[in-house]
Amino acid sequence: MTQPRRDFLRHMAAAGLAGSAAGAIRAAEPAPAAKADAVLTHDMSAFPPEWLGKEQIAMLIYPEFTALDLVGPHYMFTSLWGAKVHLVAASKEPVRSDAGLSFIPDLTLAEAPADLDILFVPGGSQGTLKVMQDPKQIAWIADRARRAKLIASVCTGAMILGQAGLLRGKRATTHWATHALLKDFGAVPVDERVVWDGTLVTGAGVSAGLDLGLSVVARLRDKPYAQGVQLLAEYAPQPPFNAGTPKTAPTDVHRMMGSMFDALRADMRASAKTALGS
Amino acid sequence: MTQPRRDFLRHMAAAGLAGSAAGAIRAAEPAPAAKADAVLTHDMSAFPPEWLGKEQIAMLIYPEFTALDLVGPHYMFTSLWGAKVHLVAASKEPVRSDAGLSFIPDLTLAEAPADLDILFVPGGSQGTLKVMQDPKQIAWIADRARRAKLIASVCTGAMILGQAGLLRGKRATTHWATHALLKDFGAVPVDERVVWDGTLVTGAGVSAGLDLGLSVVARLRDKPYAQGVQLLAEYAPQPPFNAGTPKTAPTDVHRMMGSMFDALRADMRASAKTALGS
Numbered sequence: 001m002t003q004p005r006r007d008f009l010r011h012m013a014a015a016g017l018a019g020s021a022a023g024a025i026r027a028a029e030p031a032p033a034a035k036a037d038a039v040l041t042h043d044m045s046a047f048p049p050e051w052l053g054k055e056q057i058a059m060l061i062y063p064e065f066t067a068l069d070l071v072g073p074h075y076m077f078t079s080l081w082g083a084k085v086h087l088v089a090a091s092k093e094p095v096r097s098d099a100g101l102s103f104i105p106d107l108t109l110a111e112a113p114a115d116l117d118i119l120f121v122p123g124g125s126q127g128t129l130k131v132m133q134d135p136k137q138i139a140w141i142a143d144r145a146r147r148a149k150l151i152a153s154v155c156t157g158a159m160i161l162g163q164a165g166l167l168r169g170k171r172a173t174t175h176w177a178t179h180a181l182l183k184d185f186g187a188v189p190v191d192e193r194v195v196w197d198g199t200l201v202t203g204a205g206v207s208a209g210l211d212l213g214l215s216v217v218a219r220l221r222d223k224p225y226a227q228g229v230q231l232l233a234e235y236a237p238q239p240p241f242n243a244g245t246p247k248t249a250p251t252d253v254h255r256m257m258g259s260m261f262d263a264l265r266a267d268m269r270a271s272a273k274t275a276l277g278s
Numbered sequence: 279m280t281q282p283r284r285d286f287l288r289h290m291a292a293a294g295l296a297g298s299a300a301g302a303i304r305a306a307e308p309a310p311a312a313k314a315d316a317v318l319t320h321d322m323s324a325f326p327p328e329w330l331g332k333e334q335i336a337m338l339i340y341p342e343f344t345a346l347d348l349v350g351p352h353y354m355f356t357s358l359w360g361a362k363v364h365l366v367a368a369s370k371e372p373v374r375s376d377a378g379l380s381f382i383p384d385l386t387l388a389e390a391p392a393d394l395d396i397l398f399v400p401g402g403s404q405g406t407l408k409v410m411q412d413p414k415q416i417a418w419i420a421d422r423a424r425r426a427k428l429i430a431s432v433c434t435g436a437m438i439l440g441q442a443g444l445l446r447g448k449r450a451t452t453h454w455a456t457h458a459l460l461k462d463f464g465a466v467p468v469d470e471r472v473v474w475d476g477t478l479v480t481g482a483g484v485s486a487g488l489d490l491g492l493s494v495v496a497r498l499r500d501k502p503y504a505q506g507v508q509l510l511a512e513y514a515p516q517p518p519f520n521a522g523t524p525k526t527a528p529t530d531v532h533r534m535m536g537s538m539f540d541a542l543r544a545d546m547r548a549s550a551k552t553a554l555g556s
Contacts, residue, residue: 067352099363100356101352103382205510206513214517232483232484233485233522234482238489240472240504244511244515252502253502256506
């Protein structure tokens with residue numbers, strides 16, 4: 001066993017590596033004394049040394065965001081061995097999702113690392129519009145994006161990136177209900193689930209975060225690593241119906257769900273006129 | 279427009295219906311005065327009255343659980359119009375997931391409704407084992423399960439149900455890494471992503487919670503409703519690789535990831551000998 005691999009094992013043991021490779025987020029941190037004798041439950045000695053990274057990842061959360069937009073990619077990002085994943089918000093107060101889950105942020109906007117490997121933004125509806133209309137958060141996103149190695153969004157999070165002027169001339173996607181708005185932000189709308197354009201990667205609605213997250217993991221590590229994470233997540237989806245897109249859903253179901261967003265679309269379109277760089 | 283439909287609209291407006299149908303969780307609650315003049319952003323007048331339910335749903339969380347096990351089904355359950363979804367934990371302290379997300383519980387075990395429509399348990403690894411070894415939480419699960427209309431788990435959450443004696447003679451599934459342990463709890467192991475047996479529904483690993491959640495929504499409402507929720511989640515998954523199960527993943531990837539769970543499997547197997555009803 002090589003020296004680096006033994007070091008990994010030591011780190012793993014020190015971190016008390018909780019569950020899943022997800023716990024690997026803490027692997028490269030200094031060993032907390034209290035956990036120094038924790039039992040090693042996950043033997044990761046087969047992991048090649050080059051799989052240990054040191055990414056700084058910031059995931060923005062805000063009132064009424066959609067939790068699944070965040071948690072799908074979070075599972076994948078925290079599976080990046082050695083990466084540090086921060087939940088960033090306007091304050092340290094608990095942030096309540098649109099469906100009532102309360103998350104505790106790690107860092108305020110000011111505290112978040114200046115130079116990020118990944119800047120990530122989830123979507124929502126009214127809460128997302130509020131971020132679009134908040135100059136402070138939009139300025140923070142524009143600032144961090146200037147140096148970030150990767151800029152990512154899921155669902156209507158793309159509207160926030162658009163508001164910060166980050167979609168201009170870029171191929172991008174978003175939730176089907178706001179897809180027509182991409183042009184308002186100067187983007188080239190693409191009807192795909194995950195769209196890469198240079199350092200920008202955007203996902204379609206909500207559950208597309210799992211596909212986007214795995215795609216990012218493959219980009220930052222390699223294919224076997226991403227396959228390992230996929231296997232850990234047992235990501236072999238079997239939706240009970242074929243209704244996940246406007247094209248495949250019954251027409252009346254599409255019409256009914258689409259009409260729920262008429263007001264939001266109008267508000268977001270109005271907001272687009274004030275976008276950075278517009 | 280019928281009277282009930284107008285009532286729904288009023289409730290929706292009163293709740294300020296945030297984002298997604300997920301916000302519908304609050305639809306049937308009394309209108310908070312402060313929000314009485316909130317703008318109606320989601321027009322749900324096309325929803326037939328029979329889509330409004332009043333389910334009481336308890337989702338157990340515990341230290342080091344896997345967040346995605348919870349948040350996939352949570353998205354689906356909170357899309358049940360009128361349902362109340364509670365995060366239940368041993369105390370009201372924030373509960374940290376295995377990948378470092380901190381959630382705030384709504385209710386303690388004692389505070390959770392006695393009669394539930396759904397009792398749900400997510401998985402994890404070391405944290406899950408600790409719940410299995412905690413007589414208080416196991417007794418709570420056994421008690422609530424006695425009257426619950428539906429008992430559900432995702433991933434290794436099935437091991438907790440097994441510990442509470444709820445899998446004996448039942449067809450069930452769990453994460454591939456612990457699938458062989460189902461027999462230790464007297465279950466009939468089934469190699470499917472979502473397995474129904476009477477009032478018990480179990481999901482495979484982590485991401486299977488999305489399939490399970492939608493399957494439950496279809497059971498509690500109807501097919502068009504579940505299709506609407508699937509469309510809202512844009513759940514038309516496209517995993518970048520075909521490595522989501524032990525059968526489809528490359529052999530060496532499977533071997534590497536599987537070996538991470540040797541110790542956990544042994545500990546859970548030992549725990550099975552003390553299961554309720556064993």
